[in-house]
Amino acid sequence: MSLRVLVGVKRVIDYAVKIRVRPDKLGVVTDGVxxxxxxxxxxAIEEAxxxxxxxxxxxxxxxxxxxxxxxxxxxxxxxxxxxxxxxVEIPAKEVEKLEPLHVAKIMAKLxxxxxxDLVVLGKQAIDDDSNATAQMTASILDWPQAxxxxxxxxxxxxxxxxxxxxxxxxTIKVKLPAVVSADLRLNEPRYATLPNIMxxxxxxxxxxxxxxxxxDTTSHFEVLEVADPPVREAGIKxxxxxxxxxxxxxxxxx
Amino acid sequence: MAALSxxxxxxxxxxxxSSVTKAWRVLPQGSATTPGSVRHVSGxxxxxxxxxxxxxxxxxxxxxxxxxxASAFDKQGRVPQETVKAMGELGLMALATPEDYxxxxxDYLAYAVAMEEISRGCASAGVIMSANxxxxxxxxxxxxxxKQKQDFISPFTDGNQVGCFALSEPGNGSDAGAASTTAKExxxxxxxxxxxxxxTNGFEAKATVVFATTDKAKKHKGISAFIVPKPIEGLxxxxxxxxxGIRGSSTCNLIFEDCKIPxxxxxxxxxxxxxxxxxxxxxxxxxxxxxxxxxxxxAFDCAxxxxxxxxxxxxxxxxxxxIQQKLADMALRIExxxxxxxxxxxxxxxxxxxxxxxxMAKLSASETATFCGHQSIQIxxxxxxxxxxxxxxxxxxxxxxxxxxxxxEIQRLVIAGSLIKEYQCL
Numbered sequence: 238m239s240l241r242v243l244v245g246v247k248r249v250i251d252y253a254v255k256i257r258v259r260p261d262k263l264g265v266v267t268d269g270v271x272x273x274x275x276x277x278x279x280x281a282i283e284e285a286x287x288x289x290x291x292x293x294x295x296x297x298x299x300x301x302x303x304x305x306x307x308x309x310x311x312x313x314x315x316x317x318x319x320x321x322x323x324x325v326e327i328p329a330k331e332v333e334k335l336e337p338l339h340v341a342k343i344m345a346k347l348x349x350x351x352x353x354d355l356v357v358l359g360k361q362a363i364d365d366d367s368n369a370t371a372q373m374t375a376s377i378l379d380w381p382q383a384x385x386x387x388x389x390x391x392x393x394x395x396x397x398x399x400x401x402x403x404x405x406x407x408t409i410k411v412k413l414p415a416v417v418s419a420d421l422r423l424n425e426p427r428y429a430t431l432p433n434i435m436x437x438x439x440x441x442x443x444x445x446x447x448x449x450x451x452x453d454t455t456s457h458f459e460v461l462e463v464a465d466p467p468v469r470e471a472g473i474k475x476x477x478x479x480x481x482x483x484x485x486x487x488x489x490x491x
Numbered sequence: 492m493a494a495l496s497x498x499x500x501x502x503x504x505x506x507x508x509s510s511v512t513k514a515w516r517v518l519p520q521g522s523a524t525t526p527g528s529v530r531h532v533s534g535x536x537x538x539x540x541x542x543x544x545x546x547x548x549x550x551x552x553x554x555x556x557x558x559x560x561a562s563a564f565d566k567q568g569r570v571p572q573e574t575v576k577a578m579g580e581l582g583l584m585a586l587a588t589p590e591d592y593x594x595x596x597x598d599y600l601a602y603a604v605a606m607e608e609i610s611r612g613c614a615s616a617g618v619i620m621s622a623n624x625x626x627x628x629x630x631x632x633x634x635x636x637x638k639q640k641q642d643f644i645s646p647f648t649d650g651n652q653v654g655c656f657a658l659s660e661p662g663n664g665s666d667a668g669a670a671s672t673t674a675k676e677x678x679x680x681x682x683x684x685x686x687x688x689x690x691t692n693g694f695e696a697k698a699t700v701v702f703a704t705t706d707k708a709k710k711h712k713g714i715s716a717f718i719v720p721k722p723i724e725g726l727x728x729x730x731x732x733x734x735x736g737i738r739g740s741s742t743c744n745l746i747f748e749d750c751k752i753p754x755x756x757x758x759x760x761x762x763x764x765x766x767x768x769x770x771x772x773x774x775x776x777x778x779x780x781x782x783x784x785x786x787x788x789x790a791f792d793c794a795x796x797x798x799x800x801x802x803x804x805x806x807x808x809x810x811x812x813x814i815q816q817k818l819a820d821m822a823l824r825i826e827x828x829x830x831x832x833x834x835x836x837x838x839x840x841x842x843x844x845x846x847x848x849x850x851m852a853k854l855s856a857s858e859t860a861t862f863c864g865h866q867s868i869q870i871x872x873x874x875x876x877x878x879x880x881x882x883x884x885x886x887x888x889x890x891x892x893x894x895x896x897x898x899x900e901i902q903r904l905v906i907a908g909s910l911i912k913e914y915q916c917l
Contacts, residue, residue: 313544430548434545
């Protein structure tokens with residue numbers, strides 16, 4: 238059993254950057270701001286490459302829907318061990334309005350084209366926190382889904398996936414082909430070694446547009462406002478437990 | 492992108508000013524390590540994509556594996572072998588060596604970027620990397636036979652083994668031409684006698700490039716270079732030096748007493764040793780400039796972070812003009828030294844003469860490192876003087892960069908020598 242794995246990688250604002258709301262209050266400042274691969278997507282790529290090293294997968298294809306700079310993100314995936322890339326070019330102005338549903342439709346079309354057996358996505362992107370693309374992709378393809386994966390094992394024609402859920406860990410079996418979304422503790426992504434960065438330069442990245450795949454990227458949402466979270470207020474100290482309970486009742490907390 | 496190529500052409504101007512206007516030309520296609528590819532020297536605005544990816548890998552590695560332990564490495568006096576091995580696995584120990592010999596096959600610009608990021612995490616790790624890349628592998632790559640490259644480069648590329656470079660002696664550092672270590676021909680061997688001092692990586696190295704006099708009458712033209720594997724009979728180590736800084740890197744004397752090595756271990760031509768040493772140091776200076784930049788940047792990062800948090804006179808001290816002036820001066824020097832370093836690396840990669848720029852880069856970067864180390868402690872005040880903050884370590888680590896691989900005084904002589912040739916004034 239040798240799987241072809243499609244992995245989605247998204248170019249997002251780097252996790253360490255201090256986010257600033259745009260003056261028009263309809264988004265955040267992205268110009269000149271450092272961007273990197275979504276951390277959960279790094280974990281997804283790492284898992285796919287490990288599957289290839291274990292000879293469970295035969296090819297890892299990194300896919301990114303984004304502006305021209307998304308190619309840098311794909312090349313990072315290639316430097317981590319992906320075999321080739323697909324860049325679905327979204328004009329810079331439309332990037333903000335791209336929705337999980339659009340990406341899911343694109344991924345589903347690519348799965349058909351590439352005859353993929355497994356899709357691995359990060360559980361959510363750190364910019365929109367949607368946590369929807371994997372689930373929607375599985376739904377469109379009518380494939381089983383295993384989300385929030387913290388461990389993936391292969392058993393004859395199936396995957397055994399341990400999921401991180403509210404109550405603890407849940408282990409399920411999914412038949413292949415399937416969609417998996419990677420959670421934080423699935424693995425620790427490797428560094429892109431310098432020799433692999435050099436090798437990545439020779440790997441191919443195919444370019445296409447959403448329209449080429451028959452996907453309409455018209456927005457279904459309109460952003461009304463983006464605002465900073467409220468500043469955290471100072472707390473107060475109380476003398477004893479009785480006062481604490483009184484205060485909590487006063488402010489309607491209990 | 493065109494601007495840097497213009498600057499490079501300009502630096503080769505001859506005495507007659509009229510030739511300056513004819514000097515604008517685009518750099519030649521191809522470079523030393525990537526034949527046929529266009530040399531992207533847009534380093535003035537941003538690095539090529541590969542180099543940015545490399546910078547990210549090095550920075551991530553340095554922040555995760557070096558920075559948190561640098562203080563411990565300094566206190567215990569060593570960088571663990573596992574760390575050096577991890578650096579080797581990333582491809583850092585033979586960055587500009589062709590893949591045929593187990594190297595990473597990148598260029599010197601990549602090496603400069605990597606040196607800065609690694610040294611920003613830990614200056615000791617930086618010097619271990621630099622000594623292996625430029626001082627040990629460098630001369631063998633430039634002057635070694637095919638067999639020497641196979642035997643003495645390939646096993647030293649993955650971090651499992653490191654090499655060292657033995658030129659200085661107790662009696663001469665800057666005065667390299669006065670080497671008193673001797674190498675006498677004896678049948679099919681050379682017999683080495685003498686002491687080499689201040690050898691970085693001396694303890695852990697599994698081989699060394701050594702410079703010894705084969706013909707005293709010819710003075711510095713009578714010095715030859717040799718490759719000596721370690722351990723070997725007749726080679727013993729002096730005590731580990733107790734240094735002010737880069738304490739995670741070992742420094743010791745190499746003592747040769749009737750040390751017999753086969754004739755095949757002669758590196759390059761007899762009598763060519765001094766030239767080999769000087770050419771090696773030219774390239775090594777770019778690495779050390781990178782190391783100094785990393786130390787300077789680390790000192791700066793520490794200072795600006797502290798200044799934003801430390802409240803005095805009812806506000807973060809970052810609001811005070813005198814603190815702002817210090818930070819501006821530090822940043823200015825770092826940026827200038829970095830540009831010089833990139834230019835020197837780009838010249839080397841383009842196969843052009845780079846000695847003057849390499850000396851300028853090393854001089855500028857090392858004096859910047861000591862300046863930033865000093866000012867960083869000043870901004871931190873009392874906190875800068877104790878080991879709870881890294882500022883004192885950066886201050887100690889910075890100091891050596893003005894001394895090794897050519898003192899600041901020697902760098903000035905190198906620059907002046909180049910200027911005199913360019914202006915044909917003597």
